[in-house]
Amino acid sequence: MISFEHVTKLYQHKNVGLEDVSLQITAGEFVSIVGQSGSGKTTLAKLIIAEERPSRGKIVVGGWDITHIKHHEVPILRRQIGVVFQDFKLLPRKTLAENVAFALEVAGEPAARIHSIVPQVLKIVGLEAKQDRYPDQVSGGEQQRVVIARALVHRPKLLVADEPTGNLDSINAQEIIALLQKINEFGTTVVLVTHNREVVNSLRRRVITLDHGHIIADQKSGKYLL
Amino acid sequence: MSYLVRIFRYGIQSFWRNIWLSLITILIVALNLFLTTSIFGLNLLGQQTLSAVKEKISLSVYFTPTTTDDRAEVIGTDLRKLKDVKEIRVVTRQQHLEDFKASKQSGDVALQALEELGENPFGPGLVITATSLDAYGDIAKEIAAGPYASAIEETGRDYETNQEVINKLSRYLKGVQTATIWLTLLFAVIAILMVFNAVRVAIYSQREEIGIMKLVGASDAFVRGPFFVTSLLYGIGAAVLTTAIILPIIAVSQPALDQFFVGYDVDVAGTVLSNIWIVFGVEALAGSVLAIISSMAAMGRYLRV
Numbered sequence: 001m002i003s004f005e006h007v008t009k010l011y012q013h014k015n016v017g018l019e020d021v022s023l024q025i026t027a028g029e030f031v032s033i034v035g036q037s038g039s040g041k042t043t044l045a046k047l048i049i050a051e052e053r054p055s056r057g058k059i060v061v062g063g064w065d066i067t068h069i070k071h072h073e074v075p076i077l078r079r080q081i082g083v084v085f086q087d088f089k090l091l092p093r094k095t096l097a098e099n100v101a102f103a104l105e106v107a108g109e110p111a112a113r114i115h116s117i118v119p120q121v122l123k124i125v126g127l128e129a130k131q132d133r134y135p136d137q138v139s140g141g142e143q144q145r146v147v148i149a150r151a152l153v154h155r156p157k158l159l160v161a162d163e164p165t166g167n168l169d170s171i172n173a174q175e176i177i178a179l180l181q182k183i184n185e186f187g188t189t190v191v192l193v194t195h196n197r198e199v200v201n202s203l204r205r206r207v208i209t210l211d212h213g214h215i216i217a218d219q220k221s222g223k224y225l226l
Numbered sequence: 227m228s229y230l231v232r233i234f235r236y237g238i239q240s241f242w243r244n245i246w247l248s249l250i251t252i253l254i255v256a257l258n259l260f261l262t263t264s265i266f267g268l269n270l271l272g273q274q275t276l277s278a279v280k281e282k283i284s285l286s287v288y289f290t291p292t293t294t295d296d297r298a299e300v301i302g303t304d305l306r307k308l309k310d311v312k313e314i315r316v317v318t319r320q321q322h323l324e325d326f327k328a329s330k331q332s333g334d335v336a337l338q339a340l341e342e343l344g345e346n347p348f349g350p351g352l353v354i355t356a357t358s359l360d361a362y363g364d365i366a367k368e369i370a371a372g373p374y375a376s377a378i379e380e381t382g383r384d385y386e387t388n389q390e391v392i393n394k395l396s397r398y399l400k401g402v403q404t405a406t407i408w409l410t411l412l413f414a415v416i417a418i419l420m421v422f423n424a425v426r427v428a429i430y431s432q433r434e435e436i437g438i439m440k441l442v443g444a445s446d447a448f449v450r451g452p453f454f455v456t457s458l459l460y461g462i463g464a465a466v467l468t469t470a471i472i473l474p475i476i477a478v479s480q481p482a483l484d485q486f487f488v489g490y491d492v493d494v495a496g497t498v499l500s501n502i503w504i505v506f507g508v509e510a511l512a513g514s515v516l517a518i519i520s521s522m523a524a525m526g527r528y529l530r531v
Contacts, residue, residue: 071446078443089438106444108229150442 001027001189007057009043017043019213030184032200033193034224035210041193045162049081050074079107082151082159086166088143090135097131100150121149141172162193197224237455240428251424255464258413259509260471265406272399285362286382289349293377298350301374310361317351349379359389421460421520425453429528450525457521461513469506
């Protein structure tokens with residue numbers, strides 16, 4: 001599903017984001033990427049969704065070599081990957097249903113299909129009863145579930161979640177992780193970028209640990225090492 | 227289809243969300259369009275005046291009273307063969323007399339003398355129009371040196387004075403045309419900067435939405451499209467406002483213009499009113515082109531998609 005071959009990402013002034021990183025993530029896996037701040041976790045997530053380009057190396061996502069992905073191809077890639085961020089990125093002036101529908105609207109999906117899919121994904125995340133509320137009328141956990149619903153509307157084979165529990169209390173965090181596990185059980189590959197020790201340890205799934213842009217551990221059923 | 231409809235919907239939403247900025251942008255672009263249109267209007271007025279004055283110029287040749295109308299007709303036919311002669315109108319003896327009477331006030335000494343004379347003392351004449359202003363001198367020379375010179379009593383040389391006026395007017399109009407080009411460029415730059423700034427502010431105020439659009443897979447066209455629509459609304463809105471300002475101004479100034487140009491075939495108001503859709507079309511096209519140039523520049527600078 002995801003292949004990094006000797007990937008290096010250098011930022012301005014030769015700041016290292018990632019250095020000579022190689023990894024393979026197969027379809028259907030649930031992988032946690034852990035590490036301290038500045039370890040390169042978010043850089044790795046951004047490289048997967050082509051928000052950043054590698055300075056060296058090769059990246060393949062879903063059989064597509066995105067190392068030198070063309071500018072106009074990025075939207076096509078993004079529609080195949082669900083993305084969840086810590087800061088939710090919901091539009092405050094749209095209802096929860098409209099926020100989810102927005103992802104389909106910008107992709108040019110027909111209105112009939114939008115009307116059919118949106119209630120389905122809101123049901124998966126347990127928010128069908130609150131679909132007409134605005135983001136500020138629901139809890140942080142519920143907002144994150146809307147983001148997950150929005151990420152699911154394109155039925156992605158891969159879901160990248162960058163610190164999805166970062167702004168949540170432990171109960172809401174566990175609910176979100178449970179939801180991600182449920183999505184993974186349906187066959188979607190999940191890449192969870194986190195520094196939440198409790199979450200990682202409770203998952204007992206593959207853990208890749210990064211430090212200063214290098215992979216320092218890759219455990220099949222691991223724990224938070226640092 | 228729904229894709230385009232959504233682009234237009236988001237564009238209109240963006241217009242409304244920044245309604246005050248949109249209105250101010252429209253107002254300033256309209257002001258620039260109005261000033262440019264006014265300068266072009268003055269140019270048109272000048273051109274029409276020049277054409278009308280040129281139309282009025284002619285070379286008058288009057289024959290001795292013994293020359294008959296038929297003879298004048300024959301001379302006229304002959305002179306039509308001259309190079310640079312555009313048109314010749316024959317003035318009969320009777321017509322000449324009537325024109326003379328019409329030019330004098332009742333009780334004038336000349337009219338009294340005419341009555342006492344009891345007969346028509348005027349010969350027939352020819353009113354010659356040349357193809358160009360420069361040709362009048364040559365035509366006059368050719369007539370004076372030709373076989374009909376002995377029959378000519380008087381040649382009106384008004385064209386010499388008129389030519390001087392026309393040369394002055396032409397020089398003035400050339401100046402106006404140069405100023406028009408520079409002022410149009412200046413106003414265009416002001417309008418472009420205004421729309422550029424409005425689109426920049428719109429991009430800034432919607433940066434969150436744009437970020438999410440990109441995140442969920444919106445194409446470049448979908449991200450940029452609404453800003454094009456917003457800019458087009460600025461351009462078309464400015465054209466509507468400009469036309470709405472121009473119409474009453476023309477309606478109010480028409481009587482004054484008619485009075486000023488009495489006797490001349492100058493009708494700026496009529497020309498504008500009978501071509502109002504073309505005027506609006508040109509305003510809309512100019513406004514839209516300016517808006518699109520500005521929005522493209524603003525998006526290129528501030529919208530990284």
